[in-house]
Ligand SMILES: [Zn+2]
């Protein structure tokens with residue numbers, strides 16, 4: 001597998017690293033060095049309340065900026 005290539009998310013910029021979660025090769029703009037995840041996974045992981053069908057009384061409309069860096 002070659003590291004060189006185009007970002008799998010934007011198909012425009014050059015690949016800098018691979019996501020630790022999905023393994024996709026992404027460019028600097030779509031790679032978060034602090035977490036080692038692509039921006040796609042970062043959005044999923046960042047959403048802590050990812051439990052559908054499980055009522056959580058704590059979940060409110062304020063949890064917009066809950067990214068942990
Ligand atoms: Zn990209």
Ligand SMILES: [Zn+2]
Nearest residue numbers: 019022038041
């Ligand atoms: Zn990913």
